[in-house]
Amino acid sequence: MNVLAFGTSNSRNSINQKLARYSAAQIDDADVTLLDIHDLEMPIFSEEREKESGIPQFAHNFYQAIGDTDAVIISFAEYNGSYTSAYKNLFDWASRIDMKVYQDKPVIMLATSPGSSGAQSVLAAAKGSAPFFAADVKGALSLPNFFDNFDVGTGQVTDEAFNKQLNEAINKL
Numbered sequence: 001m002n003v004l005a006f007g008t009s010n011s012r013n014s015i016n017q018k019l020a021r022y023s024a025a026q027i028d029d030a031d032v033t034l035l036d037i038h039d040l041e042m043p044i045f046s047e048e049r050e051k052e053s054g055i056p057q058f059a060h061n062f063y064q065a066i067g068d069t070d071a072v073i074i075s076f077a078e079y080n081g082s083y084t085s086a087y088k089n090l091f092d093w094a095s096r097i098d099m100k101v102y103q104d105k106p107v108i109m110l111a112t113s114p115g116s117s118g119a120q121s122v123l124a125a126a127k128g129s130a131p132f133f134a135a136d137v138k139g140a141l142s143l144p145n146f147f148d149n150f151d152v153g154t155g156q157v158t159d160e161a162f163n164k165q166l167n168e169a170i171n172k173l
């Protein structure tokens, strides 16, 4: 199975990227592509820009990467209760190619933050809107208190409840 995994942050040291990488690695025999959305940075979307210059190649690359994979693992970073501007911009551009950005792929949605809320607000927003964007959500999991529940040295989640839920979601892919 091909798996596309990414965190929705343009931070070079993203904890969500770490969680996405770890989670994809739990899938037996998966061929994992780890996407860094920092590499797909584009001008902020506007309808005028789209009319003047069209949809940037990076949006096509992102849409194509989803189209080419069997399953997607996304870990959502939360800024002020919502999406990071980096991911929102990428997603807005991609949605101009096709509103069904996730192209009916099975998706595991994750979210983490250093705090006790575990970025649940953005996760709920992403899960709630998933049907509009053709994401077949197989699981939505938050990992709170990242630095208590993730061993940065080994790159492993240490919270057993999360690992159990993750395995259940993976089994649905």
Ligand SMILES: Cc1cc2nc3c(=O)[nH]c(=O)nc-3n(C[C@H](O)[C@H](O)[C@H](O)COP(=O)(O)O)c2cc1C
Residues within 6 Å of the ligand: 007, 008, 009, 010, 011, 013, 014, 015, 016, 017, 077, 078, 079, 080, 081, 082, 112, 113, 114, 115, 117, 118, 119
């Ligand atoms: C502008 C800004 C707003 C933030 N807002 C939230 C928030 O609403 N909820 C939360 O749990 N963490 C919030 N955080 C903390 C992030 O969860 C933390 O920076 C985390 O590392 C972001 O994920 P990343 O490392 O994958 O980029 C915020 C951080 C920044 C810089």
